[in-house]
Each structure stands twice: as structure tokens, then as C-alpha cells.
Amino acid sequence: MNNFTYTIPTKIHFGKNRLGKLAELKESGTKVLLVYGGGSIKKSGLYDAAVSVLKENGLEITELSGVEPNPRIESVRKGVSLCKENSIDMVLAIGGGSTIDCAKIVAAGAKYDGDPWDLVLRGSLIKEALPIYSVLTLSATGSEMDCFAVISDLEKNEKWGTGAEALKPKMSIMDPQYTYTVSKKQTSAGTADIMSHTFENYFTNVKGAGLQGHMCEAVLKTCIKYAPIALENPEDYDARANLMWCGSLAINGLLSYGAEVTWCVHPMEHELSAFYDITHGEGLAILTPVWMQYVIEKDPSKIPQIAEYGRNIWDIRQEDDKKAAEEAVRKTADFFFETLNIPSTLREVGITEKNHFEVMAEKAAKGCAGSFMTLEKEDIIEIFNRAF
């Protein structure tokens, strides 16, 4: 097990009807930048309810709306200007991971003199940020409790993740009921995102991180049990609650502390989203089984870990490691593409040509140097091709 420093300071108010806890924003001042997306929170009534609590508590609201899925640097820049012009004290994101990610870099940008894109390229530049709060409406990225944000500059086909201690939210409200209206497509994609975060931590080269591995298995088993229930009955509270809590714990550090590994499937997917603006979770689901199978073929030393995954998660009784590992890949694919009904190829999500694969692979290879199995540019092109 590696050395680590554990610090997860975010307070979480989890459960039914916790919106009154927005009163805690008063601890950070009076002027709040409210960040949200395309307006679904207006339809659902959440916007009105939140604004009402904020006003009751004497908070002054400035708004940044229209944050995109795969949030763009233009929105961040707009938010930073609003913060600086209005002497904003704190940011409150209401929405999913994209909205929270945008709010995080806005909060950091408000304390930075240069262009916020600098902060996306170099997390080490993020020394401080306005206090960050969130109300989560989608179970997926875990941004409500972690130090990361992913921002895109689609003009340049760039999508990068950044991270810093200062980006950890001060407090997040997580009411699983807010996810009742999440579509089947987004429920499935969100589950794939959570599972992918877990896989990225689970397949580590760090020896002796036994507890971390079993906790990864806990998250995976929970997703596998509850996602189909949520798809069948979108208003099953416990299913939504389990997926929501899995989303936070998959990436808040709990699974990675002591077992740190460079991620590899996410960097590959970020290129797909950067060039083709596809749904992140769908891209991850498509790439994951292809990547696993590729690892089995190219680096037999990794086979026992994939076999162990199959035995512990899919109850595979096959004694031969290679066969067990390949069965685990099939089970993973079946879960994503049959149980969750996610498209199984890049073509199905609208990527109809391979023109950019070379430049995408070159960029992704930089992002995943030192991962479970090191992937060179050629490996990634092959994975993209197999996923096509």
C-alpha cells in the first residue's frame, strides 16, 4: 500500500428534502453565484425552491445559466467575469457534474488573474477558490465531493481534467429524489461513468491495497444491483440513493488513497468527447470492455487481476485465469450493452469516420502514461478501431 494523505472535507447532506440546508451558505458571505444548466431545474421546481431558501436567508443571487454538458471554457469565462464584477462570495451549482465542474473553475478563476483555461491545463496553478456548494441532480461524475473538474474548449477540440484541494466543495446536498426524472439514457451513462471511475482505481499496480480493492468491489456490486432497478422504476428511492452515493464514493479519494494509479480509459474517452461531443458515460462504456480485452491480449501479467474481478464481481467459477478474465470482459459488456442498453460501438453514438483517431490517440497517450498497462499511441488507435 502506498503512503497517502486523506482529506475529504466536504460536508454532505444526503437524503430526502434536505434543501433547507442551503441556509449554511450564509457561513460564506452574502453574494452567491448560482450556476445551472439548460433549465431542467426550472421545470422540476428545484430552481424556485432553492431560490426561495436562498432569499429567506438573505443571500443575493447572481446567475450563470446555460452551462453545457461537457462544459465549455466560454461559460467558465463568463462566470469568472460575473464573480469579479459582482464581488461574489461563493458559488452554488445546481445540476449534474458538468454544472458543478463549471462552477468549480469559475470559483478558482475568480481568485486568479489570468485566463481560467490556464487552470484547466495546470491544476497546480489553483491555489485558492471561492467556497463551492452544490445541489446534485445526476448520479455520475462525483464532482459534488471531489477535487476534479473537466472543461472543454471545443474550438480547439480540447477536453482536460484538472484538480486541486481548493476545488473540493464545502457542502453538497444530495437528494436522490432529484434524480427521479433522469432519463434512462442518462441513468445508464451515469452508471457507466461511476463504474469506470471505480475500474480506473481498481486496476492498479500498487501491491497490497487490499481494502481499497474490496471497496471498489462494493461500489461495483452496488451499481450492478441498483442500476437495473432504477431503469425499471425511475422512482425507486433506494436504487437512486445507492447510485447517488456510489457516484460520490467512487471518486472522492476513498478508493484511490494508497492505491494511486494513472487513469487510462478516461483520457481516451475525453478525446472522443472533445472531438465528437458524445455522452461521456457512453464513451466510457464502449471503451471499457475493449480496453480490458486488449490488456488481456497484450500483457498477460495483468490477467490474474482481471480474473479476480470476474470471480469477485460476476461470481465466475472458472479456474483458468485467462478464461475467467475473458468471461469477465463478456459479463462487463453484457451489463453495459444489454442490461443498461448503452450503444456498444462508436458508430452507434455518431462517430462515422476515423479521421481524428491518430491525433486523438497521441493526446490520450500523454494522459495515460503510467497507467495499469501503459498504452502507446498505437495501442490507443487499435482500441479506438476495435470500438468503432
Next chain:
Amino acid sequence: MNNFTYTIPTKIHFGKNRLGKLAELKESGTKVLLVYGGGSIKKSGLYDAAVSVLKENGLEITELSGVEPNPRIESVRKGVSLCKENSIDMVLAIGGGSTIDCAKIVAAGAKYDGDPWDLVLRGSLIKEALPIYSVLTLSATGSEMDCFAVISDLEKNEKWGTGAEALKPKMSIMDPQYTYTVSKKQTSAGTADIMSHTFENYFTNVKGAGLQGHMCEAVLKTCIKYAPIALENPEDYDARANLMWCGSLAINGLLSYGAEVTWCVHPMEHELSAFYDITHGEGLAILTPVWMQYVIEKDPSKIPQIAEYGRNIWDIRQEDDKKAAEEAVRKTADFFFETLNIPSTLREVGITEKNHFEVMAEKAAKGCAGSFMTLEKEDIIEIFNRAF
């Protein structure tokens, strides 16, 4: 799943050679009360190393030494006096759970006008405390990262747990190497304590807390794998590291948030320790299988959960729930009494008469009202008798 508010603010520096992080104590002032036990930290050199870091950082040290296993209120009172007389800014415990528990109530007592025993009886009286730091030398109670403390008044045969947000340490240093010298007896007892904390959370009546249940299983599996390795080779770093991290996560809230249940085996054991001053973890190990078997017999509605435990932890393939549950009890007993070599009866740990069972059972029954299966006084007497 229940509503919950998650807040685990303790920073953990985990791993090899982290003692330099004591420099962070400067954030809390200059005057530190150093709390430790019987002097084993002097033999090991840890005392000298810690004092050296403290002095290099300009910290002034006052000492409270000789804290007992099952720490006593007399030591707490002495510590509180030292804090008040010396205008202490913070407390630093170096030791196991007993030392940290004592330091916690000292820290709270320093901010309280009455007798600190009040704070043991009523956690709600603990509104604030001096900042609490710890260097952990024993994997067991989880006190280094939780809100609890257990203090005894052996004159009155009283041992009670108390808890408050203010008791959560600000920072703890956890170096598994410090546990290399922990005896086989204490390694086994500590493991039983960790597993008992996990069982107390795992056997809950809250429905739909799937993730919490699987995380309990992660801790149990890790203990079962690594405790025998640590007994075989006390200097196996990964074994010691896994046990140490299990100890923290078993009780810091992670396993219980959303699945809260009143504990029942701990209240029973606290009576054993209060009247007979036995080793806490040994008492827990002796009571646990007896309690499980008793639940199977008295409340068949609980059988499926115990059977599930057997299937998920001990790989029991038996389809009949009752048989699977009873096999799970046997496996648990075998692990404690054969693999960990813990004494299996109260008689073996020196309890040679039953004179106090009635009054102990009456007190324990108050502590465990509302647990997984409600235990009346008569139930507890029966459990004590079976464990005798």
C-alpha cells in the same frame, strides 16, 4: 436508506515515516498536552522522535502519561487540570485507542466547567474541545478518526461510550510500522474489535443500504485476509497497513451513514470490561458468535441477513438460510478462536463467577435498546451464560 449528514474532517497522514507531519500542530497554537500510556513509546523510540519534531517546531510540551487500557476518569481529570493550569492549546495522543479516547475527553473537559464524567454520561454536553491530534500505534478502536471515546470509572464499575462532532481529531498520523511490535494477543484482540464495529453496522434493520453493506463486507474480508498474515509475520507492512486502515474506516461513519443502528454487542462487552477489566476485543470476540446464534434462535426474521453474511464473507454455498446462517456463526467462531487464537469463553479470560451478570445485563439492556434484535435483560443474561 436513511437520511444522513456526512462529515469526516480528520486529515490522515498514512504510511511510512510521516512523523514530520507533527509540524502541522503549529496551526493550533504553541502549547501541547502530550498524552500517552505505559511507556512502550519510550522503549520503541517513538516518544523521542515525536518530542524532537515538536521541539523543532517550537511547541511547548506538558505531559500526561500512564493512561490505562480501558482508560479511567481519574486520568482524564488529571489531564483536564493540566490543560487548565497550563493554558494548553491542543492535545496530542500517542498510543492506541485508550490513549486517544482519554485525550479526547481531556480536550473536551478543558472547555467544560464541570466534572468531565458528565461528558462521558452525556455526549450532548460536549459543545467544543481543544484541537485533538493523534499518532496511532495500535489498530483497533478507530478513535484516530471518529467522534467517540470510551471511559471507565472502575470504582463504580461503569464504562460508557460518549460521542460528539468536536471529538473528531483534527489530524492523525498512521504509520503501520508502529504496530510491528504489537503482540499477537493485542493484534488478535484489535482485529476482533474492528470486525465487531463492522458487524454492529452491518446487521442493521435499515432497508436499502446496499452500498453500506457491501463496504462492511470489504472491511470484514480485509481483516480476515490480513490478520493471519500479521500474526504470522508481525512486520508484514501491507498486512499491518490494511488492518490499520480497516480500523479507521470501520467506525468513522463511512459504514453507518444512512444505515444507522443501535449497537448491541459493544454495550454487553462494556459491562464485562467495567466489572472485570478484561481486554475489550477479547470480550467482543467471545460474545459475537454467541449473540449471532442467539439471534438465529430467537428471531427467525433475521436469519436471511446472517445467511447473506455467510455467503458473501465465508463463501457458504448452502441454499437453506438457517443452515447457512448457522454455518456462518461457526465460521466466525473458528476465525476468532482458532485462526486468531482468542480465548473462546469468559472463564478463560478470568471471569470465574456470575455474581454481577444480572446488574450488568440490566445496564447493557439500556445501551442496546433498538438494536438489530432488541435484547431484554433476560436475553443478555442468557448470552453471558452461554459465553461463560
